[in-house]
Amino acid sequence: MELWKRTLYVCLFGAFMASVGLSQAAPLIPLYLQDLGVHDQGSLANWSGIAMGVTYLMVALVSPFWGKLADRKGRKLILLRASFGMMVTNALLGFAQSPEHVVMIRILNGMVSGFFSGSITLVATQTPESRTGWALGLLSAANLGGSLLGPMIGGYMGSTFGIRYAFFVVSALLGIAFLSSLLFIKEDFTPKVKGPAPSFKDLQQSISNWKGLIFVSIASFIFAFTTMASAPILSVFVQHIVGRGHEHIALLAGLAFTSTGIAQMLASSVLGRYIDKLGPQFILWTSFIYVGCLTIPQAFTDSIIVLCIIRFLLGFGLGGLLPGINTYIASITPKHLAGQIFAYNQSTLFFGYFMGAVGGSAIVSQWGFSTMFIVTGMIIALTGVFLKVTLGRTTTASH
Structure with a gap:
């Protein structure tokens, strides 16, 4: 098997398991906090929000540091660090004795994570240029699959083995990802002589299409912000549609979430092939416009079936x-700057996720669900138009 393909397959497994490790805590943390003595509904909501949010915030803050280290010491080292670190932090969660312990461990979890961004850099630098879109599409599908199945896996293991043991099982799976990366990934990398890390000015001089990078970074933030804006309140929106007394609200909300994710996962690898054929610029601006046009109709639906259909169709655009x-x-x-650049973009994404969760809820609380869907839909569609105008004037470079 070709080296780049073996690297890709190991990264697919590792990215899936790392995503499971991050997302499986979603259904477990509130229940775990109850076991640790938090019973007041308001306190439980606050502790749960803090425990979940600090992980993503820490990922955004530390990603640039890990990216610089990847460019200096190699990308395989980052994969080993992330998989081993998440293995340890998930195991530590099983020993937590208080809400404060949970939050502290979740902070550590965010600090040591980064398997997916490291995988992107390694796969992007090892894969032939003609197959890069396909490979990165598969990688995105694996990461998304882990985030979709993580809550289900966590919930199942928590109810079957107990919440503490669920963290231990995920820790063991991350240990397998660590061993797979250690044994099967080969990287031809010469460590750099220690010196000052490139400044923003150095990066700007090294990247001929700096404006294109800035435009895409803006698009990354908008993608994260607008997609996360509806996530915290989607269950409430489903309740708004079917009525507060409906007995299957949790199931219907889960279907609304999952319908988007399944379509997105299916579309990622397919659209990755079209990226290789048509170029990333075309797929980007058309996907943004498509997603924006399908976000707005959610504001006017009063049927859970229609909502799930719209969100399923939405997923095909998100997949690109x-x-x-x-x-x-x-x-x-x-290539020698890939780790740092991808890490900065990862920070942009996670800040977008963090701000989207806060901003979407604020819009809903002030102006309602319809306004939130209309505003975010228009922002996404206009971003597509913006990329059509700006990226059409830029060119890619081979290295």
């Missing part, structure tokens, strides 16, 4: 965004 963003960045970035 991250592969398109990552392929475009790979095409304009010198």
